[in-house]
Amino acid sequence: MKVARRSFLSLSLGVAAGVTLSPLPWKLMDDISIWTQNWPWTPVPEDGEISYAQSICTLCPGGCGINVRKINNRPVKIEGLKEHPLNKGGLCPLGMSGLQYLYGPSRIQSPLKRVGKRGSGNWKKITWKEALADVSEKLYDLRVSGRPQALACIASTDRGTVPKLIARFLTAYGSPNFIRASTAFDSLEQAIYLTQGQQGTPGIDIENADFILSFGTGILDGWGGASRMCNLYGKHNSTKKIIQIEPRLSDTAVCATEWIGINPGTEAALALGLAHVIIKESLYNKDFVEYVSFGFDDWTDEDGTVHEGFAKLAGSYPPDKVSQITGISKTKIVSLARKFARASKPIALAGRGQGSVPGSIDECLAIHSLNALVGNINRTGGVSVIPGPDYAKWPEVKMDVAASKGMQQPRIDGAGGKQFPNTQFLLNRLPEIINSAKGESPVQALLVADANPLYTLPDTAATKKAFNRIPFIVSFSSYMDETSAMADYILPNHSYLERYQDVPTPAGLARPLIGLAKPVINPVYDTKHVGDSFIQIAKSLGGFIENAFPWDNYEAFLKESLDDQWDELNNKGFIENKYDDLPAPLAYSFNTVSSKFEFYPTLRNNPKNKDVDVLPAFTPVPIEGDFQKFPLVLIPYDSIRLAGNYIANSPFMTKTIDDTVLKQQTVLVEINPITAKKLGLCEKDKAVLITPKGKADVKIHLYEGIMPGVLALPRGLGHTAYSKYLADKGVNVNDLIGPIKDPSSGHDMAWGIRARLTKA
Amino acid sequence: MKEKNNHTKRFGMVIDLDKCTGCGSCMVACYAENNVPFRVDETNKLDSLSWLVVHKITNGKPYPNTEICYLPMPCMQCDGIGKHGHSPCVSVCPAVATDYDHETGIVSQIYTRCFGCRYCMAACPYHARKFNWWDPVWPADMKKYLSPNVSPRMRGVVEKCSFCFHRYQQAKDKAFYEKREELYEDEYQTACAEACPTGAITFGDLNNKNHAVYKLKKDPRAFRLLERLHTNPKVYYLTSKSWVRRAGDNYLANEEPGKIKQEMVHGH
């Protein structure tokens, strides 16, 4: 036994010695070391050849150039295109995170058909053949039933070939109801149309202006192409003066030369007050006012009636009165008016934040009148009108009887009708019209392309109610957004990196610049270009509708539309017109009744609409709610780190949001410490925010940069659809704010709502 | 003393706070460039992975005299006391998972070496170092956009801004291929500098007279964060606001930011 034990010991010693002298322990130790460094769940991205593909970002209307870095043809990063005239290499966080939209968890990967209750999230995957056949059949039936006008289509824009193609489809089908979302540019466009008689997108030459008087416009919060404005700011921040007028210290106000707090909703009064000083001190551009303007002084019409002129209107807004209305000191008003009038290229800007709400036409006219007072119209560094893109002519749509009958019906949204003759689209009115219709909904089938009205329209509850009354909804979205979630069919579009799309001059840009978004990768999922979907539906509907689309696919249609510009666009990505193309100062004839710039917009004289004064007098824009019950005012604010439009935030953008904006699932409402103290609220306290439209759980963020009595919530949160990276975070301001109809345009002009805040 | 190598570079950054609008592009550019993961809830900023954080600082005055300044903070790539690379974090790492590259002045972080003791995080006064509290997850097909130039990190290790060092590696690759000794200024730029839509971020070799940062760091508006701790950051800031400058370091009531800097320069 003893021998056995010793032998065993000896054997062990031998083994130990042998093993030590063999590579085994040392090699094993090294391998274990390596093993602990290579966890299999840590991804190893594939390496390969680097290439770049250039395109235009279409996540917002800004139209920036992008450069997509690819490895073995696999996109790995989006960067700004250095050669692009707008962004010059820089890019906003939305554009920067574009690849998250390509591969993101909220992408729709194939055509879907709803099973189960609407909005329940139960879908069946179907083939494209089935999907197109089903949708065509439904549309065919509706048309056969004699009501083609009950088909409506909602899009985010009417500019570019895709919406034009859709509108063409509706025309051939027999429905006038192509409706697109409105923005602040629509009000500006209308103000320009009323005063100058010119149709087209407003061109605001920030590039060459030297003094920007912004009435709450978020020029650095995502307005007018975020990257373009940032680029300009970076280049000129020491030379251009920016005066930001709004009740909240926004990022634009942070960067502005001067921030002036104003009682919310009184911007028009300030504009008239400034006009008062400018006129009184004779600081206005006399050449412009005398030779090319109409309605500055009082005038007598053919009937001998004396009409009040703009000067007289402004005369009734002396600084002390305006000071009372706006809360801005008299001296500040006077000095601001002088600074504005004495600048060489001053621009007054209307439209709050990113401009997602059109706003009041009166306000817009009052502010635009300032531009006219200093004569900064239709010239470099001023405000001008950019005509739409010059597409090659398509063959005219031949309409059959059904179509022409349908096309003669009035638009469902009332735009262009007797009440609002100068307005093209009134999407904000659609929910109200559907909800108030007796019997069947006037919309029997709805197609939604590149839009998410169930999120972006004010008063979400009413919108949802209206959509529930529409029997057939088809979404063409690439993402499972709120509207797609409510649809019956989803015919998913390619993502913006997988498709061709022309990009017309971005809103606000003062010179024509068209771009072409090109596919930088083959479609990742089983999707189809929305243009192709429409063409194929048209073809299966047959007859005159089919004949209206003699193109094999969208690409052919696009090529024909762009005609001789195609090659240049396809190679370079964009075509830029230089400033030289702008009309010379004052050489421009206005298309108004008087052929002059009309301070007194004659076109506005609408006998059918007695609610409207022709001159833009200041009447406070009413907001919903009773002062007693709702002592505070809630305003929405825009942030460049939040996408509040139909494209929702990327996970990366949401990651950049401060914890003073969103904390876990709860949004923080900004409140001045003085107001908070009165309410007994402290930082991070839980509270309930109640407005006449709804209520929301919020947390308190004490912010010195907001006017006492005012609350602010960010736009772009509170999604209910998409993925868990976006849904159920904060509250959608549109749940809390309803639309207010502008009497003269019908647009939504709500800038806020009355509110009450109670500690939870 | 140690001037044998005149090729020594000190890559650094100058951030013009007067130009920063707080848009956050630099952050997103950084996430996208460096395979930074994201989580469902990113609102706890103290456990969020972000190599570059844009801080929002305020002068604290009541409405309407409130002022705000956005302050983007990447890793400061400290040269440390005496500028020998003894940055606060490098000397404390027990396993040489982080070191100071004397060729470029960049402080590295090697994830496969790091075992997660977090001593470097304790040492960094700028909170530039972040810990991977969770395993990274890229939902759906998002793994497909990962870049092979930066290795993804695993749970339990520290990560931080590398001044996009992989871009330097790539630029050098090209320079070797073209048989060049030197890089062009625009050849090696960080993702944040490139993305910044206002051009507030300038990047380059602080030792190279021809680079923009060389001049900018001498701008009278220039300062660095916590200079008094002798961390010697290679990230400079420009501001024309005195309160911002004051917020950049700690001062006793009677001290003037500019004067303190003078003493420091002469004193050391």
Add this chain to the structure above:
Amino acid sequence: MSQTDQHQPVSTKAMPGANETPAANSTGWIIFLFFMIGFVGSLLAGWILFPELLYSKKNQPIDFNHAIHLDQVDDGCESCHFFREDGTFAGMPGLDSCIDCHEEAQTDNPEEIKFVEEYVTQGIEVPWLNYSKQPDCVFFPHSAHVIGADMSCETCHGDIGNSEHTRVYEQNKLTGYSRDIWGHNIARLGKHKQGEPAPMKMNDCAKCHKKETGHKGACFQCHK
């Protein structure tokens, strides 16, 4: 010393009066024998069996003849393993490099026929096994070495250009690395043989860097 101190008294105490001298002699041998069995056995296991167990063996999808190809091309290795214009190294050539000559089989070599039939005509890239693949955390610039330092491919990859058949690819079961990284000499002793691929662990890189540049280099020189 401790053996006499401890064991002697113990044994006398445990077995009082026992005298085992002759047996102890043979016991000593037995004990030594056991030691040797353990020693030699584990040496053999450690040196021979262990490497066999540690690595799994795979064949390349196609048996590639480097020597034949090298004869046909003008630019040596770089004809197929070239640098891209951005300075990165293309590594294993893709089908597009091969297709010029091999759109159809040129010989009746079964490997070539297999290559054409299974890959070229179907447009599938060949899943070559890379003997020198470094882990994800490593940045290896070929340009710095081949162009900058004027090193030849053979220095690290051995005389692979004159090989007529592909080697068996050996993969470390624990780490997943190719055996070439550690080196075929399991003990990593001495210099690797001329013409054979050089080991490529971090220490090997550092050793060469120390010799050639005077210092091992900072982490970021080779890591990403």
Add this chain to the structure above:
Amino acid sequence: MNETPLIPAGVKRCSKWQFSLWMAAVTAVLLWGVYAMFLIWYKGLNQTNMNNAYGFALWIWADLAVIALGGGAFFSGFLTYIIGKKELKNIINFAVIIGFICYSSALLILAIDIGQPLRGWFIFWHANVHSMLTEVAFCLSCYFAVLTIEFIPLILENPKIDKVPFFHHLGHNMHGIMAIFAATGVFLSFFHQGSLGGVAGVLFGRPFAFREHIFIWPFTFFLFTWSAAACGPCFTILVTWITEKITRKKLVKDSVIQLFAKISGWMIITYIIAKTIDTLYWAFVTAPGLGFKLMDFYASPTYNIGLLFTEIVLCGFVPGLILITKRGRENSFSLMTAVILAVIGVCINRWVMVLQVMAVPVLSFNEWYTYMPSWQEIATTVLPVAYGLIVISLAYRYLPVFPQEKELNPID
């Protein structure tokens, strides 16, 4: 032949039943901690409430604290074997056991605390000699080995083990060379206790911890070593006292305790004077030079100036003064008060040197960082306490820990 009892001869122990019940209770706590530990290893450090601002938290404090409290082991060894205070042989066994518990706990906590536990050995394999943590890791591991070696002979004295001749002799021989190990232990301890001081002191990015000139070296190192040597014995005395209370037996003679307490008292006094000098220089020269007023460091409700007062005056000067006076030592109430205060004092010191260092905002626009440990962190911090209780219980029951026990508690 197998009748040898497990319990040492000549002493009385509680019933098996009573002992089992006690052990079951403590084991339950231990298992709770073990569960938390596995949770942390499996799911990662997201189970804690640490964050990027609070990289070091409860555990590192626990580490530093137990190492300081375990200082009784090396210091008693130093006094017994090197200075020649032979009387302390009567408490050194217990001091070694406490030290063993403390150091093994420290290593365990470190293994839980790191993000990649399986790579923990990189600290040795890829050591950075400039890092304080490397020095700490090496000395800690070596000293733990020494403590294990010091503990083994005691284990071998268990009657049942001692019966095996091999172990008997091994134990005997190990006792013979114990002085060498004690000296090694002292040497190692001086290093790692000092290095632990350096861990915070070298952080020049943390003005609260950073010390200049001689106040970083050798002062920080000296302060940590000295405070461990001063307060470690207090902890040994405290645990002895608790053991005596629980066992309802006198285990160590008063004279031994008195001697230990007296030495400790003088150590505390000298330490706290040095600490005061350090604090004054830091408050009036170092910190203002970096732009900080002293009160900037104590501007939080949690970390107010009372903490500094408590650490230096209440838990420094007070126990020191009590212990150096004969009357203070001999009154058991004041003795125990002083001992408890000293233990608290050193724990507070380690607490501020870890947690307050993290909490103090360095950038002017940062706020005070707060941190509340998660239950997993608390459970794993309680784990060593339960483990310590088990080891002490087992050691007391089965090993002749207190040489004077038989004499003081003769069995009738």
